[in-house]
């Protein structure tokens with residue numbers, strides 16, 4: 508993976524204070540190969556490399572980061588930026604019914620996504636939804652949509668096979684208005700490849716219904732082809748967003764980068780299964796992690812941690828594995844290691860799953876509170892550190908004044924200790940490694 512490749516070049520980069528065009532050349536070559544392997548389209552790879560170079564060159568490397576880590580962070584940030592940084596919801600602020608038009612090749616997942624979106628809008632946004640099919644060429648496609656509508660319990664507008672798509676959709680809009688429908692989702696026909704007839708048809712349909720959202724649906728497994736198709740649709744239609752389907756079968760994640768870059772339109776949703784609830788809001792940072800391979804970022808974190816103090820980490824892991832109690836000495840060791848890894852907080856912030864970790868634990872990990880916590884533990888006696896149960900009110904008061912903090916700060920530390928202890932207990936044999944893994948969420 509990319510992170511593995513980059514850590515290979517770390518050694519050579521070590522000891523230089525700044526990233527320069529010279530010292531990152533080799534690493535950038537690795538980034539390029541990794542992006543191509545993730546099936547990102549070539550022009551997108553080139554543009555991205557350029558952006559990474561501009562951002563990285565001249566950047567000072569924080570003391571606590573190795574240059575390789577600093578570069579990985581730039582790569583990750585730029586990949587996230589290319590994909591649009593933020594999650595984007597549907598814009599339905601128009602007079603009802605808001606029309607959503609689905610466009611894309613046959614097999615991309617349009618009809619399935621209509622069902623998923625209908626369910627999403629009904630359940631999450633409390634909308635009254637109707638669906639209609641303009642796929643007049645394949646009666647089976649209309650029946651497929653009808654079945655899905657029943658399954659997710661939304662209104663289905665029947666299409667007559669001998670009508671033109673525009674006529675069908677106009678009639679559906681009339682009906683939706685009369686029955687106070689909030690959102691009308693229009694499924695369309697797709698061909699196996701981009702052709703003029705299909706583009707002309709969907710353009711005409713778009714002109715006739717003036718949709719609030721025009722979503723381009725694309726199969727993520729088509730990789731680089733996704734970019735080509737996206738370009739064609741983006742030129743023919745004023746797209747408002749993209750739905751990337753079948754991400755459950757795509758380990759590479761390159762289509763997300765390509766499609767976003769080529770269309771300039773936000774990816775709003777991703778398909779994560781065939782089922783009606785298999786639709787997720789798109790999070791660019793998660794896809795960036797996937798391409799970088801978070802598992803390897805985590806092993807990098809472990810690597811750094813071991814560099815900081817291999818012995819202590821091993822001892823702790825052994826201790827936890829043997830089921831021995833995690834005491835305040837262990838906590839101090841960990842805190843000190845985290846302090847030394849302080850620069851990793853930038854990476855840690857962005858780890859998927861960080862949302863599930865209690866804020867107090869997160870603060871320890873990101874190092875902001877660490878020096879104060881260490882000072883508090885230092886004000887305890889050896890005996891207290893080994894046996895935290897001793898710490899009653901008066902001892903806590905003494906420790907607080909010794910460390911120059913309030914008793915509330917000491918109480919907070921003890922809470923954090925208890926959380927860590929619980930976590931360690933749960934991890935058992937997994938030790939620190941397991942804790943890092945647990946953060947993947």
Ligand code: GDP
Nearest residue numbers: 613614615616617618619752753778779780781
């Ligand atoms: P359409 O021709 O664009 O309407 O495509 P369909 O909606 O009929 O989907 C084509 C196939 O892709 C069907 O077998 C769907 O079940 C499958 N599919 C669609 N979206 C997803 C997804 O997100 N994950 C998986 N695994 N399959 C999907």
Ligand code: MG
Nearest residue numbers: 617618642648
């Ligand atoms: Mg279909």
